[in-house]
Each structure stands twice: as C-alpha cells, then as structure tokens.
Amino acid sequence: MSRVWNFSAGPAALPEEVLLQAQEELLDWHGAGCGVMEMSHRGKEFTRIIEQTEADLRELMGIPASYKVLFLQGGATQQFAQIPLNLLAGRSADYIVTGAWSEKALKEAQRISPLVRCAANTKISNFTRLPLADEIKLDPFAAYLHVCTNETVHGIEIPAQRIADTGVPLVADMSSHILSRPVPVEKFGLIYAGAQKNIGPSGLTLVIVHQDLLGMAPLNIPTVMDYAVMAENGSMLNTPPTYGIYIAGLVFQWLKRQGGLEGIDTVNAEKARILYESIDQSGGFYHNPVAVDCRSRMNVPFTLAAPALDSVFLTESKAAGLMSLKGHKSVGGMRASIYNAVPLAGVQALVDFMNDFAQRKG
Numbered sequence: 001m002s003r004v005w006n007f008s009a010g011p012a013a014l015p016e017e018v019l020l021q022a023q024e025e026l027l028d029w030h031g032a033g034c035g036v037m038e039m040s041h042r043g044k045e046f047t048r049i050i051e052q053t054e055a056d057l058r059e060l061m062g063i064p065a066s067y068k069v070l071f072l073q074g075g076a077t078q079q080f081a082q083i084p085l086n087l088l089a090g091r092s093a094d095y096i097v098t099g100a101w102s103e104k105a106l107k108e109a110q111r112i113s114p115l116v117r118c119a120a121n122t123k124i125s126n127f128t129r130l131p132l133a134d135e136i137k138l139d140p141f142a143a144y145l146h147v148c149t150n151e152t153v154h155g156i157e158i159p160a161q162r163i164a165d166t167g168v169p170l171v172a173d174m175s176s177h178i179l180s181r182p183v184p185v186e187k188f189g190l191i192y193a194g195a196q197k198n199i200g201p202s203g204l205t206l207v208i209v210h211q212d213l214l215g216m217a218p219l220n221i222p223t224v225m226d227y228a229v230m231a232e233n234g235s236m237l238n239t240p241p242t243y244g245i246y247i248a249g250l251v252f253q254w255l256k257r258q259g260g261l262e263g264i265d266t267v268n269a270e271k272a273r274i275l276y277e278s279i280d281q282s283g284g285f286y287h288n289p290v291a292v293d294c295r296s297r298m299n300v301p302f303t304l305a306a307p308a309l310d311s312v313f314l315t316e317s318k319a320a321g322l323m324s325l326k327g328h329k330s331v332g333g334m335r336a337s338i339y340n341a342v343p344l345a346g347v348q349a350l351v352d353f354m355n356d357f358a359q360r361k362g
Contacts, residue, residue: 002321003016004321004322004323005321005322005323005342005346005349005350006323006324006342006346007322007323007324007325007335007336007337007338007342007346007350008323008324008337009152009153009176009197009299009324009328009335009337010152010175010176010194010196010197010202010337011196011201011202012196012197012198012337012339012341013339013341013342014200014201014247014251014341015251015254015340015341017254018247018250018251018254018341021250022246022247022250029045030045032045036049036242036243036246037242037243039242041236041239041240041242042236046242049242049245049246049249050071050234050235050236050240050245050249052249053071053245053246053248053249053252054069054071056249056252056253056256057069057206057248057252059256059260060179060252060255060256060260060261061179061182061183061185061208061261062182062185063185063208064185064186066210066211066212067185067208067209067210067211068208068209068210068211068214068227068231069206069207069208069235070206070207070208070209070227070230070231070235071204071205071206071235071240071241071244071245071248072204072205072206072207072230072235072240073203073204073205073240073241074205075194075202075205076101076173076175076192076193076194076205077104077108077194078205079173079192079205079207080104080105080108080109081108081109081111081112081225082225082227083109083144083146083171083190083192084108084109084112084113084116085112085217085218085221085225086213086216086217086221086225086226086227086228087143087144087169087171087190087213087216088112088113088115088116088143089143089216089218091115091141091142091143092113092115092116092117092139092141092142092143093109093113093115093116093117093142093143093144093145093146094117094118094119094138094139094142094144094145094146094168095109095116095117095118095119095145095146095147096119096120096121096131096136096145096146096147097118097120097121097122097123098122098127098130098131098147098148098151098154098156098158099127099148099151099152099153099154099156100127100151100152100153100154100328100330101148101151101152101153101173101175102146102147102148102151102173103121103123105146105148105173106118106146109146117139117142119136119137119138119139119145120135120136120137122135126154126289127151127153127154127156128154128156128289128290128291129156129290129291129294130156130158130162130291130294138166138168139168140166140167140168141168142168143168143169144168144169144170144171144189144190145166145168145169145170145171146171146172146173147170147171147172147173148172148173149163149172149173149174149177150174150175150176150177150296150298150299151176151296151299152175152176152197152298152299152328152337153299153301153328153330153331153335154290154301154331155288155290155295155296155299155300155301155335156290156294156295156296157177157294157295157296157297157298158294159293159294160181160182160183160184163184163187165187169188169189169190169210169213170187170188170189171188171189171190171191171192172188172190172191172192173192173193174191174192174193175192175193175194175197176197176198176296176298176299176337176339177197177198177296177297177298178191178193178197178198178199178206179198179199179255179261179264179340180198180261180264180265180268180297180298180339180340181261181264181265181268181297182261182262182265183261185208188208188210189209189210189212189213190207190208190209190210190213191206191207191208191209192205192206192207192208193205193206195244195248197298197337197339198251198298198339198340198341199248199251200244200247200248200250200251201243201244201247202244203241203243203244204241204244204245204248206248207227209227209231211231213227214227214228214231215228223237224237224238251341255340258340264340267343267344268297268298268338268340269297270344271297271338271342271344271347272295272297272300272338274347274348274351275300275336275338275347275350275351276288276295276300278351278354278355279300279302279354282354282355282358282362283358283362284305285304285305285358285361285362286302286303286304286305286354286358287302287303287304287305288300288301288302289301289303297338298337298338298339299335299336299337299338300335300336300337300338301327301328301331301333301334301335302333302334302335302336303327303332303333303334304333304334305362306361307332307333309361310332310333310334312361313325313334313357314326314334316353316357317350317353317357320349320353321349322349322350322353324337325350336350
C-alpha cells in the first residue's frame with residue numbers, strides 16, 4: 001500500500017508511527033485482552049491511559065497546576081456556545097474577528113447574550129491581516145476577550161509576541177496550531193481546540209481552563225456543559241471519547257520523541273519557510289494574500305495566476321500523491337495544511353511539484 005502526502009485541513013494526517021502502534025494494539029491493549037474501544041472508561045486500564053495522556057500534555061505545554069485539562073466532545077464549534085454559557089456571568093465579552101472561525105464564534109456567543117461585543121473585525125481586508133492597535137476597542141470590564149490564534153480557512157496566525165495582557169481573561173481557539181510551537185499557557189484564561197488537526201482524530205475536544213474561571217455557570221445550563229462539573233468528574237461525567245483520548249496520548253508521546261514543542265517548532269518553521277518561498281519566488285504564478293507578519297505556519301492558502309488552471313493543478317497533484325489541496329469553498333484557490341504529522345519530506349514533495357507545474361504552465 002502506498003500512502004499519499006495528506007494536506008487536509010481536518011480531519012488531518014496522523015503520524016505514521018502512531019497509526020502503526022494503534023494498529024498493533026487494536027485487538028489487545030497491553031495484555032488487557034481487548035482493545036481501547038471496547039474497555040470500560042471506569043476501569044483501571046483506561047484510567048492509566050487518560051492519566052498518562054493528561055500528564056504528557058501538561059509536560060509538553062508546560063501547563064501550570066492551576067489549570068484544569070478537560071477532554072470533551074462536540075468539537076470547537078460546541079465551545080462557541082459553551083464558553084459564554086460558562087464565563088459570561090451576566091457580563092459582556094469582547095471578540096476579535098480575524099477570519100471565518102472567530103466570526104462564527106462571535107455569532108454563536110451573540111445568540112447566548114446581546115452583551116457580547118465585536119472589538120475588532122478585519123473582514124474589510126478579506127481577512128488578510130490582523131487588526132491594528134487603533135482598530136481594537138476593548139471593554140476593560142468584559143468577562144473575557146476571545147481570539148482565534150490561527151484561522152484555518154484564511155491562513156492568519158497571531159504571533160506569540162503579539163499576545164498582550166489586556167486585564168481580562170484571554171480565551172483562545174487554538175484548534176489548528178495547538179502543539180505546533182511553545183505557548184505561554186499562563187497568558188490565557190482558557191484554551192480550546194478540536195483534536196482533528198494536531199491532536200488526533202475528530203470527536204475529541206481539548207479545553208485547558210484556569211481554575212478561577214470555574215464555577216461561574218448559571219444553574220440552568222445543562223450539567224454536561226458545565227466546566228466545573230466536568231472538572232470535578234475528571235472529564236468523565238458521561239462516557240468520554242475514549243479512543244480519541246487514547247490516540248491523542250500516542251500523539252503526545254510521539255511529540256515528546258520529536259524533542260517536544262521546541263523540536264517540532266523547528267521542523268514546522270522550515271516546512272513553512274520552503275513553502276512560502278516557493279509561492280513568493282514563483283514570479284506571480286502563485287500568490288498568498290496574507291500579510292507576511294501574520295502568515296500561518298499550519299494553513300497556507302494560495303491562488304494561481306490563471307484560475308482556469310485550478311482543476312488541472314488539482315488533478316495533477318492528486319496523480320502525484322498530493323491530496324486535499326483544494327481551498328476552502330469560501331476562499332477558493334488552494335490550501336496546504338502542513339500540520340505536525342506532515343513531514344518535511346511531504347512539504348518538499350509539494351514544493352517540487354509546484355515549481356515544476358509553474359515551469360510547465362507559466
């Protein structure tokens with residue numbers, strides 16, 4: 001069997017080592033006589049799995065003891081509602097809109113409360129840049145400030161050095177670049193991420209929340225939506241996504257073997273460098289619309305000078321073993337998602353194809 005280079009935005013590529021280990025343990029996990037999908041989430045075997053998974057994540061990200069780690073379901077989209085339900089407590093909240101996902105988060109939060117505000121919006125620039133300082137209007141009494149630190153669709157990433165203390169808890173959707181580089185967790189009140197990009201298979205959602213933000217939810221929200229209740233029950237008020245947690249644990253162990261977040265950061269920087277260099281040095285054949293200082297290292301959208309060549313590009317790239325390069329329907333063009341599990345060799349194969357295609361068709 002020949003595996004392709006997978007540039008899907010999510011569900012996305014998983015490390016081959018992880019897939020092989022999961023395959024080996026599918027029928028019998030460490031002598032348990034059954035696979036993880038079959039075992040009780042209350043049993044000692046799965047308790048070992050979830051405890052080790054959390055410990056490895058805390059080590060990788062440097063998560064302080066004052067933060068709770070929750071393994072939830074519903075995807076990041078459910079968090080668009082769950083966050084305001086838990087954190088608003090009758091107050092306002094500010095949202096900075098820099099792309100499709102932060103826009104969706106704002107709209108969902110405004111369904112919960114009319115007090116939710118848009119503090120800045122770069123839609124006028126087609127989401128090709130971050131807002132300027134004088135474009136951001138914050139409420140110093142807001143319950144929290146929400147940002148999406150990496151916009152999967154539009155390819156915008158907020159550099160760590162641009163994350164400042166505003167005096168209110170910072171809530172961040174990190175779905176598409178979590179674990180791709182070191183993150184100062186202590187700067188955030190809450191971090192959330194759908195698993196299906198850099199963590200594991202779809203079905204698992206990670207929430208990292210400071211303990212001071214627990215216990216503010218009103219009594220009339222569904223119990224399963226209350227962060228405090230989920231924290232008290234170790235993410236097991238109900239049956240958690242056990243297999244997703246298991247695979248996430250294998251991914252965390254794989255990341256530790258890569259040198260942790262510092263090690264994978266170096267690889268990701270090189271992958272992004274060679275891909276953007278290929279685009280920028282193509283003489284206009286390829287174009288990335290995002291301002292250079294906020295380009296995503298995980299999701300790289302680009303267009304061809306002649307849109308009529310889009311279908312040819314996709315057909316030939318697929319034949320070359322390069323999959324899922326079609327851009328999001330709202331943006332068009334192409335998009336290469338180069339998450340942790342996409343190796344440097346895969347990105348180099350894409351760059352070689354792009355350079356050859358531009359030479360033949362330009």
